[in-house]
Amino acid sequence: MLTDAELGAIEFVHSERAKHIRVRILHTGLRVTLPKKSSQDEALKFIESIRRKLILKQTKLEKGLQKNNILIDENSKLQTLTFSVEAKPSDRKNIYFALKNSVLNIEFPLDTDCSVIQTQQHFWNGISYFLRKEAKRLLPNRTAQLANKYGFTVESVKIQSSKSRWGSCSQAGSINLSLYLMILPAHLIDYVILHELCHTKEMNHGVNFWRWMDRVTDNNSKELRAQLKKHHMPN
16 A cells, blocks of 8 residues: 555555456545556556546545535444434445334445445435435425415425435425435424425515515524534535
8 A cells, every 4th residue: 555645545456357457536545456467556657647637536525525424334323314324344245225123224245445436326325215215205294284384385295316405496386305305303304394385475585585484483494594504415
């Protein structure tokens, strides 16, 4: 293993199955897989040829981790509205997901590096599958409950995979909710739903809109809005 001032720790691994030099970007450095007959010097020359590209990708990864800070590994503790997530290494050959007794168990091969971007994507693809199922089961009903309580009319409620906004409302009164709402505390999920319900009355964020928000949150919309800004969707 070598240490590069810009790229961090560089780990070299030879593989009989590898046909080309492959570089994986980690938040701590790089992992370089070499064909059996390739040398470390060859790998270093290849890294040098794409150094700028690697640095840019590492920077993007680091910014994403700082912003979202939802890494999944055996030490992580992720609690969603209806289940917790527990990840652990096992003798399995593939990554395995199972939701039972309000726990989503993720088992991954012993040699898995959880800091690799592709691994995190695989983890979150699985988590998102179960978040979507739970969101479809609960959020439309909760929206209907809040609409009835405060006298709003909703045309439809759809669950989407948006990572740019928690929810949205169309001119026709149709509400879209991100499945990632399920990682928020219950009172903030209600805040987002109420936010979109108020848009059925006022499509802008003007004075009248915030009057509606204060009306349905017991004049607590400013505090709830500040709390929501502390939460981020997974990258």
